[in-house]
Amino acid sequence: DVKVTQSSRYLVKRTGEKVFLECVQDMDHENMFWYRQDPGLGLRLIYFSYDVKMKEKGDIPEGYSVSREKKERFSLILESASTNQTSMYLCASSPSSGRVYEQFFGPGTRLTVL
Amino acid sequence: AQSVAQPEDQVNVAEGNPLTVKCTYSVSGNPYLFWYVQYPNRGLQFLLKYITGDNLVKGSYGFEAEFNKSQTSFHLKKPSALVSDSALYFCAVRDGFSGGYNKLIFGAGTRLAVHP
Numbered sequence: 001d002v003k004v005t006q007s008s009r010y011l012v013k014r015t016g017e018k019v020f021l022e023c024v025q026d027m028d029h030e031n032m033f034w035y036r037q038d039p040g041l042g043l044r045l046i047y048f049s050y051d052v053k054m055k056e057k058g059d060i061p062e063g064y065s066v067s068r069e070k071k072e073r074f075s076l077i078l079e080s081a082s083t084n085q086t087s088m089y090l091c092a093s094s095p096s097s098g099r100v101y102e103q104f105f106g107p108g109t110r111l112t113v114l
Numbered sequence: 115a116q117s118v119a120q121p122e123d124q125v126n127v128a129e130g131n132p133l134t135v136k137c138t139y140s141v142s143g144n145p146y147l148f149w150y151v152q153y154p155n156r157g158l159q160f161l162l163k164y165i166t167g168d169n170l171v172k173g174s175y176g177f178e179a180e181f182n183k184s185q186t187s188f189h190l191k192k193p194s195a196l197v198s199d200s201a202l203y204f205c206a207v208r209d210g211f212s213g214g215y216n217k218l219i220f221g222a223g224t225r226l227a228v229h230p
Contacts, residue, residue, distance in 0.1 A: 004157075031215055040123070042204065042222040043158075050215050090157055094216040100146045100165050100208060101216050105157035 003027070004106035006091055012112045019078040021109050023091030030096035032074035033103060034058075034066060037088040049074055050096060081113045116141045118207050120221035127195045128229050135190040135203050135224050142210030147188040148218065149179055152202040161203075164188060175199070195228045202226075 007022035025032065031050050035043040035058075045058030047066040055066050063085060067075045074093075078085055088110050092103040119138045127133045139145055146165055150158040162173025169181045179190045190203060202223050209217040 009155075033217075035220075040222055043220040045217065048215065048217065056215075092158075096215065100163070102148055102160045102163055103216065103218060104160070105150075107157045108155070110155070 004091055004093055004104050006089075006106040006109050008109050009107060010110050010112075012114065013078075013081050014114055015082060017078075017081050017113075019081050019111065019113075021076040021078075021089055021091075021111070023074045023076070023093075023106055024072050025074075025093040025104070026072065027093065027095075027104070028071065029093035029104075030071075031094045031103075032068065033092040033094075034064075034074065034076045035090045035092065036060070036085075037090055037108070043090065046076065081111075083113050085111065086113045087111060116207070116210060116219055118205050118219055118221035120203075120205055120224045122224050123222075124225045124227060126227045126229065129197050130194050133192050133195040133199070133226065133228070135205075135226060137188045137190065137205030137221060138186050139188060139205070139207045140186065141207045141219075144210075145181075145183075145186070145188075146208035147179075147181065148206040148208075149173065149177070149188075149190050150204045150206065151175075152204065152223075154201075158204060161190070195226075197228050197230055200226055200228045 033048040034046045049068040065077045091106040094103045149161040164181045205221040206218040
């Protein structure tokens, strides 16, 4: 079974802090994704990566950055956390090929910024 | 513009009755469609996908979905609902411009409540 893990289930940070959210997948997937989930808005893509050190902006990248130094690990960074970044953050991965694949999701990190 | 619409915020159904959760889509190119379920404080679990072939797709936990190209719909169905089916359901379509990246566009989600 594909396993996607996220470093924390719950996180509380203060405004202005630098926040790191870590995601690790164990299936050698090329593609990795970071979403935020807010009620009534569904999942919105923040960033994705299709290879080590390669990244692309998603729909809402402002206030976020990412890092992918190893294939299995994709980090989301909030440079200076703000209260409007309080949300559920979901990481996902998928293979890259000519076939159509679903994405495999981690359990999520619920971040509260005070 | 590419998009997914889930017109109902919440669906209520009695246990044992059939359920339908609606989804319509707009996408460039072939529609590759997905359903996911999310239980409280959990990540998303994949239920089923449509790529090509039969319009009726069977998935996990007794769920199925019907693809209708003329109506651009992909409704999720189950013949007999269980209380344990109560969860948040997301429809998604693969971004037509994403190629091998398998980027998905998600709907806003529909909360299913199954009452005993």
